[in-house]
Amino acid sequence: MSARHVSVAVPVPGLPPLTYRVPAHLPLPEPGTRVLVPVGTRTVTGWVVPPEPNGEQGTGNLKELLEVLDPEPLLPREIVDLALWTADYYLAGPGEALAAAMPPQSAVFSRRVVSLTEVGRANELQVGLRRRALDLLREHDTLAVDSLIRRLEDRTAKGAVDGLLRDGLVAISQPLEGRREAFRSVARVRLTALGDDPAVTRPKRQGELLALLRGTPDGLTSRELDARGIGWDVAKRLAASGLAAIDQVRIDRNPFNGDRPHFSVSATPRALTDEQVAAVETLTALLAARAFAVGLLHGVTGSGKTEVYLRLAARAMEQQRRVLILVPEIALTPAAAAIFRAAFGDRVAIQHSALSDGERHDQWHRIRRGDVDVVVGTRSAVFAPLPNVGLIVVDEEHDGSFKQDESPRYHGRDVAIVRARNAGALIVLGSATPALETFENARQGRYRLVTMARRVMDRPLAAVQVVDMQGEFAERGADIVLSRPLEEALKAHLARGEQAVVLLNRRGFATLMFCRQCGHSLECPNCSLSLTIHKATRRARCHYCNHAVPLPNKCVKCGGEFMEQSGFGTERVEAEIRALLPDARVTRVDRDTVRRRGAISGVLEAMAARKIDVLVGTQMIAKGHDFPEVTLVGVVSADVGLGMPDFRAGERTFQLLTQVSGRAGRGDKPGLAIVQTLVPKHYGIQHATRQDYLGFFEDEMTFRRSMRYPPAASLINVVVRGPSAGEAMDLAADLAKRVRQAPSPDIRVLGPAPAPLARIKGEHRAQFFIKGTARGRMRDALRAAVEDRADARRRISIDVDPLSVL
Numbered sequence: 001m002s003a004r005h006v007s008v009a010v011p012v013p014g015l016p017p018l019t020y021r022v023p024a025h026l027p028l029p030e031p032g033t034r035v036l037v038p039v040g041t042r043t044v045t046g047w048v049v050p051p052e053p054n055g056e057q058g059t060g061n062l063k064e065l066l067e068v069l070d071p072e073p074l075l076p077r078e079i080v081d082l083a084l085w086t087a088d089y090y091l092a093g094p095g096e097a098l099a100a101a102m103p104p105q106s107a108v109f110s111r112r113v114v115s116l117t118e119v120g121r122a123n124e125l126q127v128g129l130r131r132r133a134l135d136l137l138r139e140h141d142t143l144a145v146d147s148l149i150r151r152l153e154d155r156t157a158k159g160a161v162d163g164l165l166r167d168g169l170v171a172i173s174q175p176l177e178g179r180r181e182a183f184r185s186v187a188r189v190r191l192t193a194l195g196d197d198p199a200v201t202r203p204k205r206q207g208e209l210l211a212l213l214r215g216t217p218d219g220l221t222s223r224e225l226d227a228r229g230i231g232w233d234v235a236k237r238l239a240a241s242g243l244a245a246i247d248q249v250r251i252d253r254n255p256f257n258g259d260r261p262h263f264s265v266s267a268t269p270r271a272l273t274d275e276q277v278a279a280v281e282t283l284t285a286l287l288a289a290r291a292f293a294v295g296l297l298h299g300v301t302g303s304g305k306t307e308v309y310l311r312l313a314a315r316a317m318e319q320q321r322r323v324l325i326l327v328p329e330i331a332l333t334p335a336a337a338a339i340f341r342a343a344f345g346d347r348v349a350i351q352h353s354a355l356s357d358g359e360r361h362d363q364w365h366r367i368r369r370g371d372v373d374v375v376v377g378t379r380s381a382v383f384a385p386l387p388n389v390g391l392i393v394v395d396e397e398h399d400g401s402f403k404q405d406e407s408p409r410y411h412g413r414d415v416a417i418v419r420a421r422n423a424g425a426l427i428v429l430g431s432a433t434p435a436l437e438t439f440e441n442a443r444q445g446r447y448r449l450v451t452m453a454r455r456v457m458d459r460p461l462a463a464v465q466v467v468d469m470q471g472e473f474a475e476r477g478a479d480i481v482l483s484r485p486l487e488e489a490l491k492a493h494l495a496r497g498e499q500a501v502v503l504l505n506r507r508g509f510a511t512l513m514f515c516r517q518c519g520h521s522l523e524c525p526n527c528s529l530s531l532t533i534h535k536a537t538r539r540a541r542c543h544y545c546n547h548a549v550p551l552p553n554k555c556v557k558c559g560g561e562f563m564e565q566s567g568f569g570t571e572r573v574e575a576e577i578r579a580l581l582p583d584a585r586v587t588r589v590d591r592d593t594v595r596r597r598g599a600i601s602g603v604l605e606a607m608a609a610r611k612i613d614v615l616v617g618t619q620m621i622a623k624g625h626d627f628p629e630v631t632l633v634g635v636v637s638a639d640v641g642l643g644m645p646d647f648r649a650g651e652r653t654f655q656l657l658t659q660v661s662g663r664a665g666r667g668d669k670p671g672l673a674i675v676q677t678l679v680p681k682h683y684g685i686q687h688a689t690r691q692d693y694l695g696f697f698e699d700e701m702t703f704r705r706s707m708r709y710p711p712a713a714s715l716i717n718v719v720v721r722g723p724s725a726g727e728a729m730d731l732a733a734d735l736a737k738r739v740r741q742a743p744s745p746d747i748r749v750l751g752p753a754p755a756p757l758a759r760i761k762g763e764h765r766a767q768f769f770i771k772g773t774a775r776g777r778m779r780d781a782l783r784a785a786v787e788d789r790a791d792a793r794r795r796i797s798i799d800v801d802p803l804s805v806l
Helices: 077-089 094-100 118-122 126-138 145-151 157-166 206-212 221-226 231-240 276-286 307-317 330-349 359-370 379-383 414-421 434-443 469-476 486-496 570-580 599-608 650-662 682-687 695-709 724-740 775-788 789-797
Strands: 003-011 017-023 032-041 042-049 108-110 114-116 142-144 172-173 177-179 186-191 244-251 294-297 322-325 350-353 374-377 389-395 428-431 448-452 463-468 501-502 512-515 530-534 540-541 547-548 563-566 587-590 612-618 630-635 672-677 716-722 749-760 762-773 797-798
Touching: 003 032, 003 630, 042 077, 042 094, 077 379, 077 570, 077 762, 094 512, 114 118, 114 126, 118 630, 126 142, 126 172, 126 463, 126 724, 142 145, 157 172, 186 221, 186 231, 206 231, 206 244, 206 330, 221 231, 231 244, 231 276, 276 294, 276 428, 276 434, 276 448, 294 307, 294 434, 307 322, 307 389, 307 428, 322 379, 322 414, 330 350, 330 374, 330 749, 350 359, 374 379, 379 414, 379 448, 379 463, 379 512, 389 414, 414 428, 434 448, 434 612, 434 695, 463 469, 463 486, 486 501, 486 570, 486 587, 486 630, 486 672, 486 716, 501 650, 570 587, 570 612, 587 599, 650 672, 650 682, 650 695, 672 682, 682 695, 716 724, 716 775, 716 789, 724 749, 724 762, 724 775, 724 789, 775 789, 775 797, 789 797
Parallel strands: 294 428, 294 448, 322 374, 322 389, 350 374, 389 428, 463 672, 501 612, 501 630, 587 612, 630 672
Antiparallel strands: 003 017, 003 042, 032 042, 042 108, 108 177, 114 142, 114 172, 186 244, 512 563, 530 540, 540 547, 716 762, 716 797, 749 762
């Protein structure tokens, strides 16, 4: 490539790197540098990437870089390489993957906005869509082009706007938005040499400030003066006399400050069990080798995996190397961060999406500057710009939250393994219920298996009682929520002052509302789903597109006045427990109740402080939490996921039941788990009640091998969207045909067929699967097929190694 040409990845789905000319007045940027570039009619922030080794770079008709945003690369080269690997493996655009590695508020871009011209403002002759568009612009002055088209709610809206543009009735401009950096600064007052002279005196308030500043060489910010009751006007008068100087100082927005709940943890190391000692010794030997290795820490719930992580982190830091800790849920991050901060102090940073954009931005830059030794975060923290990584921990590695559900659809655990390989680091995957792929790799010798089969202090695992709900329904009716054994156990455990956790992995009050007269049910107009009933807000809501309507008093179809509700979610479970135990302190945790920032941390701290008697929730309460006074776990509808058309349904059910049962009996008192199910003989439920992972693994692998599902084979899920079912199926059929023509005998294509969720957000969906034993050839065949249909790329969603096939 010419010395004045660079490859730039831009955040456009599926678009490969583009070549740009660097004008003479701009410095030549290195990989990882942000640049401002034109793409089509827009201006966006892109990232310079290494050129393809054998790629042909044209030199004619190249567009020029508009601006170089960084004096030196903002993204370290190892993160650039990791993001590019992610894009290639998961068949995403490199710009999409690099965007995932960036902090918030780090992009400059143009936004196409439309406004009325003078001619359009005076025009009253338009009709239909064109008239509506002009009226909207008169109301709002300017609108983003996409927003205007969306508000018109018509498939021909884009054509109408284009027509108005051609006729000179509207104009489109592209103002730049965003910032190249988003640091916060505050005013600071510092002493000058003149003010440092003890002989200098000033009136009372200024004299007090002078005395303060003489004892504070770094100066005081306006906030610090406010805290001392000194107004900023005093600082200004002092500066006007030449005794002080005022400047701006950058401050970090600290997520550990403010009103966010803190978890109280001991900084004193705990004594290790024999199994923990053996695990630390085995994994420390791998760490000491300073070479890539993968360890699977298979420890039952309550066996003390976190203590092992802490000891390994300390050893890594003794080697002058840094540590990355990944947890699956935002809810687990505060407790994990508190534990590591107790051990390692302020050299710990956190990264997850529940922080404010400013906090995430500043934490990211702390990491980038090398100010921290340990990063604790969720999935996206795998791209944290942490230098010299020696240890990566993926806790609860089996958890589906590590899989991104939008492009790039990466798996945080698997990307972490690649990062460890590139860094020559040890990665430890921890779980009581490892993913089948992970345990199979350990059985094949690719990972080092380390087992901890006993709980700390040899506490017994919770006893498990299975309740066959068919008998309960026959005796008490099909609408009961809590079985008699669970009701009696709740009363008994709470009477003893103990706590309980009740799980149902489905939110809402009811799953269906229908008319008893004509049978019509409330369904989402955009998705192939019934609306979920939320009694607290008196609304029916779609959990996919968020469409919501008030609960009707009459049937909208026949006018019938008898509207029935069927099915139930966590809101109904909460109501039933409150009715059963009116004096109990009951709290619900699901996506509806923890939207407010810090809400989940507050609930978990209240639970730890024994301010809650019964915690009701979805899967977010099932893992990782350690509440010593919880002695009872109830699982309502344990089989809720077994009916899903997904080959992982049994594995997810086993993992969820095993994990939530492990929340009981973690203190000195024995635990009990009561599991309500309609299919008590299912092998996933049977093995979960015995905490028998090996037995489940063998049974599930028999099924996977017979059907050639992962890990017995590799899988790619391709979903095609279209304005009609026919158009979606036609495109899916064309792509599937192209993949079948690939010259590889070990590739098998299944489908296409309508997706189980045939319509979401107004779009019809078809899907097909690619199975095989060579991921590389599978991806190459699909990549070639998609490139042949570049016109339809935005309608295609590709999921390599999918966790869900819905």
